[in-house]
Amino acid sequence: MSVLALVFALWLLLWGGVLLAFAVPLAARWREPVLRCPLLIIESDDWGAGPLAQAAALLRLSALLQGVRDSHGRPAVMTLGVVLEVPDGARMAATGCAEYHALTLADTRFEGVRAAMQDGIEAGVFAPQLHGQCHYWPAAVMAAAQMDGAVRAWLGAADPAASEDLPSHLQSRWVDAASLPSRTLSTDAIQRAVADEASAYQAVFGSVPQVAVATTFVWNDVVEAAWREAGVDVIITPGRRATCRNANGQPACVDATMLTAERSLTGQTYLVRDVYFEPALGHDVPRVVDGLQQRTRQGRACLVETHRFNFLRAPERSFAALETALHQALAVCPGLRFITPLELAHALHAHDADSVETRLRPRLRAWRARLDEIPRFRRIAQLTGLMLPLRLLGGTT
Ligand SMILES: [Zn+2]
Known part of the structure; x- marks a missing residue:
């Protein structure tokens, strides 16, 4: 064998070694379905029980989304991660915040919010999904309120509260973050809570939730199993699962990573939401357009994360940015289609020939x-x- 052939053989061996060392992530990305055309979903969390100003914001969003259509004539779709309860501030204040009292989305005070959601659902622009009964674990917030006057004031506020105003670690529903690092909730407590919130969701929307997204993306296997029992088929993820809040209050204890279309232990489909668009925080239109183009090259759908606070706290900037982003997305990807997460999950697993590349x-x-x-x-x-x-x-x- 000549020296050249030997060097070449060694080089091939080196490449083989590299491919072998990364075999697991390489194979996972080969197994992940490849989508045939650009798909865009705007994922928007925290709507429901909370500030009454949401009603007007939702109506405005519905009108905006209906005005932007893909080449099939379908309007833009925005998911609504729904929260079904906030504290009943007046009752809480009356007891000095000694007892927890809930104000649910079914209350007459939220009639306008519910009607605005329903209006958008019927127009095909809103797709509701379960975010949680509350954007916190009530016992954890009650315990924190004993030590923290701001949390106590938040619980007893006269107007329906905005969960965004709670300290970040207390916004996680599926851990007890009253003190840090957080503690795990009991299986029984999680099962009961999920069953109750699925019923509450059904009472408002007429059907059980099929898609769930954990508040602050902190959840675990027990939550997934309880969601399965409740009828949830699709779980929105950021591509990794944090299961606790660490000593600094940050999401941590990551115990799983996931790619689109992978399954949970209990059989649900994971989707990945990893483009961030919060105009109130200075995120601009290129975030969406660049994210869409990159995911299209990767054969993936583009799931864009945003939150209601943009549309309540910086409405002019946020509505304008959203509308521009949608139009620019259509301009750079003329074949772009709008779709719901549930439709996407079904297309991925049905190997729908229109959607999945072979x-x-x-x-x-x-x-x-x-x-x-x-x-x-x-x-x-x-x-x-x-x-x-x-x-x-x-x-x-
Ligand atoms: Zn949220």
């Missing part, structure tokens, strides 16, 4: 575009020269 070359191209996100892989592939054949394989430069 041809080898486009699948290779999408796979190649997904590899840069694997930690350290891009650097090692560049150093070893493996990037070159991968680029050729994907037909990209």
